[in-house]
Amino acid sequence: MTTATPTEQLFRLPDLGEGLTDAEIVEWKVAVGDTVTIDQVVVEVETAKAAVEVPVPYAGTVLRLHADAGTALGVGEPLITVGAAAPVAEPAVVDTAAERYREEEQAGSGNVLIGYGTGHEPAPRRRRRRAAATPETPAPAPVAEPHAPRVISPLVRRLARDHGIDLTALAPTGPAGVVLRRDVERALAESVPETTPDASPDASPDASPGISSDISSGGPVRIPLRGVRKAVADKLSRSRAEIPDATTWVDVDATGLLQAKKALEAAEPGRRVGLLALLARICVAGLRRHPELNSAVDTGRREILRYDEVHLGFAAQTDRGLVVPVVRDAHRLTTVQLAAELARLTELARTGSLPPDRLTGGTFTLNNYGVFGVDGSTPIINHPEAALLGVGRIVDKPWVVDGELTVRKVTQLSLSFDHRVCDGGTAGGFLRFVADCVERPAILLADV
Structure with missing residues (x-):
């Protein structure tokens, strides 16, 4: 270990927990020559799971910023050097504005009506998690490269x-x-x-x-796999490599579900119950009838792990990429409570402030790809779960009701399942139950 000097102290990227080994610098909060205090936040980094504000354990003057915004660092690599006196050094890449303007790319989030409604408002500035600062001894490092002093996002x-x-x-x-x-x-x-x-x-x-x-x-565009994109790529690759999946689907008349949504909102003024919450309620009931799909496979021990609790994940598209927040103990929540929790987790996901424990531990996932204007899909199972239900957009289509042709609100449901945990009969039984509940929501009363 390098011996510390009285005028120079090196702080390295600390262990951010949750098994994370690296992070990307998003925004420096200080510049070379600035005075910092103990536990002052000096940089924001982005991991595969969350945005994290990192405080420094030293007080003094910033001597060096060891990495540029956009640089990926491993845990233990030099981050910032603080000294007792003002140094003579080149300025490093910093952003000193109090507010940063996020990218204008906006996409659907988990609590928007499934393919049935308007778009989204711009996401607010995200709240951030703070990392614990651990002192380290110094080591010489090059000064970061200077940049134009414009008040803009590092991205x-x-x-x-x-x-x-x-x-x-x-x-x-x-x-x-x-x-x-x-x-x-x-x-x-x-x-x-x-x-x-x-x-x-x-x-x-x-x-x-x-x-x-x-x-x-005219050469190819090279896009580094980092942060959320890297985590998604790793998980989906593992899912495809390990899970022998199959997909089954059905078209359903969702007119009754829309009517039930309106009735609930009329009965509970001021409480919004979205279609996602109703579909979540139906999925929980379906998993109670077909617990084989609320499972995972331990490949090492060649065992099926069947869960009693339903920890329901739902896909949410954010400006950081696709994330899957998890509603813990969804089977214990009422429909109104499910709606509130889905809305809360979606907002945390969009602002980049989801706790890491809310991104793991799911037992079943609900994917509302209909918000992107598509009818159907063969979704990839969210490893290590055993099944995923996808829902397409709700559109007007001709439909036969009581022998008469009419126009109804129709959507498509797709179930991808791990063929190791069940056969097509079980998967089809679950999907048919979900479809029946979408068409006739009163069926859910049988299990109340």
Whole structure:
């Protein structure tokens, strides 16, 4: 271990818990030359599970920032050096504005009506989890590279840097003269010659921040697998490799479910009960009848683990990527309580402040891909669970009722299941029960 000096103390990226081994720097809260106090938050990092604010365990003057915004660091790597006196050093990449403007990319979240309703409002600034600071002894490290002193998001800055865009030359369109992603994208579009016939369509400004590509060369866009995207990729790859899945589906008349939703909201003024909550209630009832699907497989011991509790996961699309918050003990909640918990977890997911324990431990997942305007899918099971129910958009379709052709609200349900835990008869029985409850919600009264 390097011996500490009275004027220089090195703080390394601490262990963030939950088995996480690395994190990406999102935003520095301090600059070289700033004075910091013990436990002051100096940087925000993003892990595969959450955004985390990291405090420093020293007081003094910032001597060095050892990594740029957008850099991935492993636990134990140098993060910041603090000294007792003001140093002479190059400035590092920092963002000193009190507020950051998030990317304008917005997508559906878990508590929006399943393919039936409007879009989404921009997500608010996310609340963050704080990491525990652990002192470390110093080690020399290079000073971070300086950047243009513009008040913009680090993600926008990185997008501009990767494509050689001069931020000082842009006309900002954000509030208070802030440069937004669309400003960089417009500059990118204007920089591509219209006469380049072989330019790759993948090298467009719609690519995620952190890409690496030469637009004029027509080469492939290289997007690092980091954070949530990396976690999703690892989990889905493992699911495909380990689970022998099958998918079955059915079209259902959801008119009765929509009528039940309206009746509940009329009976409980001020309480919103979305379709996702009703579908969650139906899934819980279905798992009680078919517990084989509320399971997992221990491949090492060659055993099926069948759970008594229903910890219901639901897919939520956020600006950080797809996450699956988990409603603990969903079988113990009323429909109104389920609606409130789904809304609460969705808001935490959209603001990047979900506790890590709310992203693990699910026993069954509900996926509302209908919010993206699609009718059906063959969803990948959320490993290590044994089944996942997908719901398509609700649209007007011709339907036969009592021998007469009429127009009804129709959706498609898809069930992907692990063929090791049950056969098609069990999976079909569960899906048929769910479909019957969607068409005639009063069936649920039988289990009350």
